[in-house]
Amino acid sequence: MAETNTVIGAHHASFAHQFDDPEQQRQAGALGMWVFLATEVLFFGGLFTAYTIYRLANPEVFAVASNELDLTLGFINTLVLICSSFTMATAVYNAQHGNRKWLIFFLCATVVLGMVFLGIKAVEYAQKFEHHLVPGAHFTIEGTDPNKAQMFFSLYFAMTGLHALHMIIGAGMMIVLIAMAWRNRFSPEYHTPVELGGLYWHFVDIIWIFLFPLLYLLGRSTIGH
Amino acid sequence: MSAITETKVLFPKENYLTSNYGIKSWLLTKDHKRIALLYLASITFFFFIGGFFATVIRLELLTPKGDLVQASTYNKLFTMHGIIMVFFFLIPGIPAVLGNFLVPLMVGARDLAFPRLNLASWYIFSIGGLFVMYSVLSGGIDTGWTFYTPYSSQFSQSSVAAAVVGIFITGFSSILTGLNFIVTIHTMRAPGLTWFRLPLFIWSTYATSMIFILGTPVLAITLAMVALERLAHFGIFDPKYGGDPLLFQHLFWFYSHPAVYIMVLPAMGVVSELVATFSRHKVFGYKFVAFSSVAIAVLGFLVWGHHMFVAGMSVYAALIFSFLSYFVAIPSAVKVFNWTATLYKGSVSYQTPMLYAMGFIGLFVIGGMTGLFVAALGVDIHVTDTYFVVAHFHYIMVGGTVMAYLGGIHYWWPKITGRLYPEGWARLSALIIFVGFNLTFFPQFMLGYLGMPRRYYEYPDEYQVLNVFSTAGASILAVGYVMPLIYLLWSMRYGPIAGPNPWPSTGLEWQTSSPPPTDNFKVPPVVTEEPYQFKPEVRPVG
Numbered sequence: 001m002a003e004t005n006t007v008i009g010a011h012h013a014s015f016a017h018q019f020d021d022p023e024q025q026r027q028a029g030a031l032g033m034w035v036f037l038a039t040e041v042l043f044f045g046g047l048f049t050a051y052t053i054y055r056l057a058n059p060e061v062f063a064v065a066s067n068e069l070d071l072t073l074g075f076i077n078t079l080v081l082i083c084s085s086f087t088m089a090t091a092v093y094n095a096q097h098g099n100r101k102w103l104i105f106f107l108c109a110t111v112v113l114g115m116v117f118l119g120i121k122a123v124e125y126a127q128k129f130e131h132h133l134v135p136g137a138h139f140t141i142e143g144t145d146p147n148k149a150q151m152f153f154s155l156y157f158a159m160t161g162l163h164a165l166h167m168i169i170g171a172g173m174m175i176v177l178i179a180m181a182w183r184n185r186f187s188p189e190y191h192t193p194v195e196l197g198g199l200y201w202h203f204v205d206i207i208w209i210f211l212f213p214l215l216y217l218l219g220r221s222t223i224g225h
Numbered sequence: 226m227s228a229i230t231e232t233k234v235l236f237p238k239e240n241y242l243t244s245n246y247g248i249k250s251w252l253l254t255k256d257h258k259r260i261a262l263l264y265l266a267s268i269t270f271f272f273f274i275g276g277f278f279a280t281v282i283r284l285e286l287l288t289p290k291g292d293l294v295q296a297s298t299y300n301k302l303f304t305m306h307g308i309i310m311v312f313f314f315l316i317p318g319i320p321a322v323l324g325n326f327l328v329p330l331m332v333g334a335r336d337l338a339f340p341r342l343n344l345a346s347w348y349i350f351s352i353g354g355l356f357v358m359y360s361v362l363s364g365g366i367d368t369g370w371t372f373y374t375p376y377s378s379q380f381s382q383s384s385v386a387a388a389v390v391g392i393f394i395t396g397f398s399s400i401l402t403g404l405n406f407i408v409t410i411h412t413m414r415a416p417g418l419t420w421f422r423l424p425l426f427i428w429s430t431y432a433t434s435m436i437f438i439l440g441t442p443v444l445a446i447t448l449a450m451v452a453l454e455r456l457a458h459f460g461i462f463d464p465k466y467g468g469d470p471l472l473f474q475h476l477f478w479f480y481s482h483p484a485v486y487i488m489v490l491p492a493m494g495v496v497s498e499l500v501a502t503f504s505r506h507k508v509f510g511y512k513f514v515a516f517s518s519v520a521i522a523v524l525g526f527l528v529w530g531h532h533m534f535v536a537g538m539s540v541y542a543a544l545i546f547s548f549l550s551y552f553v554a555i556p557s558a559v560k561v562f563n564w565t566a567t568l569y570k571g572s573v574s575y576q577t578p579m580l581y582a583m584g585f586i587g588l589f590v591i592g593g594m595t596g597l598f599v600a601a602l603g604v605d606i607h608v609t610d611t612y613f614v615v616a617h618f619h620y621i622m623v624g625g626t627v628m629a630y631l632g633g634i635h636y637w638w639p640k641i642t643g644r645l646y647p648e649g650w651a652r653l654s655a656l657i658i659f660v661g662f663n664l665t666f667f668p669q670f671m672l673g674y675l676g677m678p679r680r681y682y683e684y685p686d687e688y689q690v691l692n693v694f695s696t697a698g699a700s701i702l703a704v705g706y707v708m709p710l711i712y713l714l715w716s717m718r719y720g721p722i723a724g725p726n727p728w729p730s731t732g733l734e735w736q737t738s739s740p741p742p743t744d745n746f747k748v749p750p751v752v753t754e755e756p757y758q759f760k761p762e763v764r765p766v767g
Contacts, residue, residue, distance in 0.1 A: 017744075018329075018336035019413070028338040028412040035404045035438055043442035046476055050450070050461055058467050136458045147460075148467040154459040158450065 014190065026192045033196045037203050040166075044207055047162065051155050051214060058151070063219030064144040065152035068133055070124055074216040077120050078208065084113035085205045092198040095181075095191035103194070104181050110201065111174045114167055121164055128153070156215055163211060166204045173197050235724040236643050240740040255340035256743055261326035262641070263347050264317060267354065269710070271313035274361075276706065278306035283665075283699040286692050291683040299682035300367035301383065307370030309361075312392050313354055315626055316484060319491035320437075321350070321402055323633045324430050326641060328406055330734035330741065331424050333415025333750040338408040342401050350398035356391025360384045369680065371481070374462040374473040378454040386455050389448045396445040399487075403437025406430055415733065417752035421515070424732050424756055425501075425508060428515040429494030432522035436483045436490075439526070444480035447473065474536055478529035486525040488622055489589075490518055492629030493560055496582045499632055500564045502730045503579035504571025507757040510563045517556035524553045531600050535609045543602055550600035557593050561586060576728075577651035581632025584659045588624030592617060595670065610680070613673025616666045624662055631658070631709060638713065639723030643740045646716045650708065658705035664698025731757055 019025040055062045091106035132140045133153050141149045177197050180186065186194060241258045251259060282302050285293040294302065325343065329336050337343050360366050366388045368377040377385050410431050414423070451473070453459040460466035462473045501508045508514055530538060530546030538546075564586055573579070595617040599605045608614060638646050668691040673679075677688050684692070726735040737746050 016340075018334060018338065018340060024412055028408050031411055032339060032404055032408045035407050036400075039400050039404070039438050039442045042439050043446050046443045046446035046450075049476070050472060053469070053472060054467060057469075061467075135460065145467075147465055151460060151466040151468060154453075154461055154466070158453065158459060158461070162446075 014185065022190060029192045029196055030199075033199045037199065040203060044159075044162065047155065047159050048210070048214075051159065054151055054155065055214075055218070058145075058148045059219065061144050061148040062152050065141065065149040066215060066217075066219060068128075068131065068141065069156070069216050070127060071216055071220070073120050073124050074212055077117050078212050080113050080117045080120070081205045081208050084110050084117070085202055087113060088198050088201045092191075092194055095186050095194040096188060098186075098188040100181060100184065100186070103186065104178055107174050107178045107181065107194075111171050111178070114171045114174070118164060118167055118171075121160065125157075128157075159211055159215065163204065163207055166207070170197075170201050170204050173200065236722045237738045237740075237742065239742060240643070240738065241743045242642075242740050244743045253344070255336070255344055257325050257329050257337045257340065257343055258641075258741065258743075260343050260347055261322050261324075264321040264325060264350070267347070267351060268314050268318055268322065271309050271354065272706075275306050275309035275314055276703065278302045278309070280699065280703065282306060283696040285682055286684070287696045289684050289686045289689050289692075294682065296682050297367065298365075300369075300680070301365035303680060304366050304369050305361050308357060308366070308388060308392070310622075311370055311484070312395055313350075313357065315488045315622055316399060317350060317402075318488070318626065318630050319495060319633065320406070320430060320433055320487070321346075321398075323426075323495065323630075323637060324406060324433075324491060325402070327426065327637065327734055328409055328430060329413070330640075330737070330745055331427050331732055332410060332413055333418055333733045333746065333752065334409060334413040335744045335746070337405045338413060339401075339405050343405055346398040346401040346405070349401070350395055353391045353393070353395030353398065356387050356394060360387035360391065363387065371477060372448065372451060372473075373477075374451060374454070374470045375464070378451050378462055378473075386452050389452045389455075393445050393448045393452070396441045396448075399437045399441050403434035403441075406434040407438065410434075415750045415752055418733075421512065422752055422754075422756050423515075424494075425497035425511070425514055425518075426491075426494035429490045429497070429518040432518040433487050433490045435519075435522050436487050436525065440480040440483040440487070443476055444484075447476040447480070471533070471537060474533050475529065478532045479526070482529040482532060483522070483525040485618070485621065486521050488626045490521060492585065492626045493518065495629040495633040495636075496564065496585050497560075498730075498732070499578045499582035499636055500567050500586075501757045501759070502636070502728050503576060503582070504568045504573045505759040506567050506571035507755075507759065508563065509566035509569075510559075511756070513559050514563050517559040520556040521553060524549065524556070528553060528600075531605070534602060534605045547600055547602050551597065554593065554597060557589075561590060561593075575652075577646070577648060577655050578632045578636035580652060580655040580659075581628050581635065584655065584662075585625055585628040585632065588620050588628060588662070592620030592624055595620065608673055610678055611673035612669040612677045612679055615679050616669035616673060619666045619669070624666070628658070628662075631655070634709070634713070636728070637734070638716070639727045640734055640739050640741070642717050642720070643723055643738075644716050644720030645723045645727060646709075646720060647712050650712045654705050654708035654712075657701060657708070661698050661701030661703075661705050665695050665702055666698070668692070668694040668698075731759060 015022055016025060019028065087106045087109040091103055091110060094102040094106060128134055132138050135150050135154045135157070139146060139150050139153070174197060177194055180193060241256055245254075251263065254260060254263075281294065282299070285291065285299060285302075291299070325337070360383075363384045366381070366383045366385055368381050368383070368385055372385070372389065377389075410423075410427060450459065450461045454461060454463065460468050462468045462470050464470065497508055497514060528546055528550045530542060531550045534543050534547075564582075575583075595613070599608060599614060599617060635646055635651055638644075672688055672691050672695075675688070677684055723739050725738050727739075729735070733750050733752070734741075736750055
């Protein structure tokens with residue numbers, strides 16, 4: 001067994017001893033990430049359930065409250081994330097084909113787009129703070145029941161906050177991948193970490209694709225501004 | 226000369242315990258067997274902490290008047306007993322200790338798929354444990370282990386936030402353990418080890434892992450919302466903001482009912498192994514037993530509402546939840562009948578693990594049948610929040626899970642340490658635990674049916690006789706639990722050398738030396754036959 005390890009290990013420094021061959025390791029990594037994403041779906045699922053129930057209970061209040069969100073910034077952020085999914089997918093493609101330079105370039109582009117998203121999100125949060133739309137004693141809103149509107153903003157901050165936390169973790173993962181690519185750790189035969197990072201990144205994007213219409217768009221037409 | 230060679234084969238000098246020395250080699254280990262032992266130490270610690278709280282509870286209930294502790298202290302005692310036993314002993318118990326040790330051995334792998342993640346999960350567990358211990362030491366927590374809102378989110382003056390954060394953190398250790406098991410079972414089985422050749426312990430661990438993966442995150446996000454409500458005025462469960470406290474209950478039980486199956490499914494897996502080995506007989510209806518684990522895991526996600534029959538729920542929803550709860554009885558009964566059928570015409574012997582397995586079957590039947598009482602809408606209204614419910618779930622969790630856990634620890638102890646435990650003492654303690662358990666909890670069925678509510682520190686005089694029985698039983702039970710702690714530790718040094726396969730049993734874990742080498746197998750195993758092919762003429766020692 002030891003000899004087998006050294007032979008394979010000579011080609012792949014990251015081949016772990018518990019696996020029989022690199023293919024088994026790749027499969028285990030991919031399955032592990034999919035299982036983790038299943039956990040994540042249920043993790044966000046609790047908040048989506050709460051949102052759905054409360055939205056159904058108070059549709060008018062939620063529509064008025066959601067009008068306080070900045071549609072332009074939300075829309076730009078959606079575009080930013082879709083672009084970042086594209087750069088991520090391109091990074092995976094370049095990892096598969098062993099183009100180290102382009103891999104690093106597109107991973108960096110993904111991080112930058114992620115940072116742009118987080119920056120815009122921070123601007124939005126600051127606006128909510130200035131407009132007294134953060135849940136707590138200073139919460140004020142015109143034109144609807146402030147208590148129930150506060151529920152909308154509790155959910156808004158919980159959901160987008162949890163999403164932003166995932167973005168920050170994702171950006172950290174990208175930086176690790178960039179460092180690994182810089183040290184020439186990937187090859188067309190071994191690039192599982194890039195693929196796993198990609199899966200995670202796309203998942204976080206998809207969460208936003210659900211958050212954006214639920215929080216920003218739903219009910220907007222019925223109020224009109 | 227030959228004697229020395231003999232000893233070498235029976236007890237290899239080079240094994241996972243001796244490959245490295247020093248505290249660092251343990252705290253930084255990536256070996257699943259060592260991590261299992263780290264978990265064993267942690268959960269044993271928590272078991273005795275939780276047991277201490279139970280002792281004070283039973284002492285208080287010895288007399289009708291509240292004389293030992295104050296009412297507010299009593300609320301904290303049963304809360305901390307529940308939190309520590311559920312989240313820090315029962316849920317990690319069998320999966321994190323026996324599962325960690327056995328899953329790679331049983332599938333013929335060198336380690337779990339992600340050893341570093343495995344070590345991380347122990348640290349996450351420990352950090353969560355520290356938060357909860359902080360909550361305990363900084364004045365305790367009094368919400369009940371269920372954290373019902375709005376009491377937990379707004380009114381309780383105790384240190385709820387620390388406990389909630391601790392359980393949130395610990396949840397991720399469960400998730401990572403489950404993830405590791407699922408991936409290992411899918412991708413790392415030895416050549417020839419098809420799904421239907423897997424030991425039944427693996428099937429039940431797999432089913433448990435599914436619940437870890439899909440249930441735990443819901444509890445995590447729910448408790449996070451409670452913490453946010455306490456710390457940041459997010460009124461998600463606060464009626465003032467249009468929030469619904471019942472939503473908390475739905476989300477909480479969406480995890481916490483399946484959590485019951487997290488506790489009992491691995492126990493069932495252990496019992497399947499024990500019953501087969503000690504009756505020298507192939508498990509009757511292997512596929513039914515295997516799929517019943519999956520069925521229990523799936524159905525377990527559909528019955529949470531039966532915890533809320535009196536909480537305010539549409540009668541139609543209650544009907545459906547009641548009906549589905551009855552459904553769970555089917556796969557559970559499949560298991561009990563198949564274990565019984567396995568014994569039939571088997572060559573049964575009564576070593577300690579088998580005593581625990583038999584204890585499990587009997588107590589699980591009582592716990593399960595009374596589960597049907599409380600799943601019935603009418604009866605449930607009568608016994609909700611009484612000692613009947615307390616007795617019911619203790620029959621499942623203590624009579625079921627703890628019995629199977631101890632049976633499993635005894636059964637695999639020779640594999641873990643290379644040495645046998647003292648059979649006489651072990652049989653005696655199994656007997657004491659069985660007697661003590663029934664004396665503690667059977668009177669509670671009667672108390673509950675007579676109407677004694679749970680979670681009160683005093684009670685009318687007429688309940689005293691049964692409460693005295695219960696407290697007497699608890700003291701016997703305590704003796705039974707301390708005994709294994711002593712003789713198992715003793716046997717690590719002085720127990721007779723076990724040899725690779727003392728029982729003798731079939732699974733792959735018995736094909737390697739005891740204790741196994743760090744890489745588990747000197748020669749990578751290949752599986753060529755069905756599981757549980759016993760030779761009836763070969764009987765266990767003792």
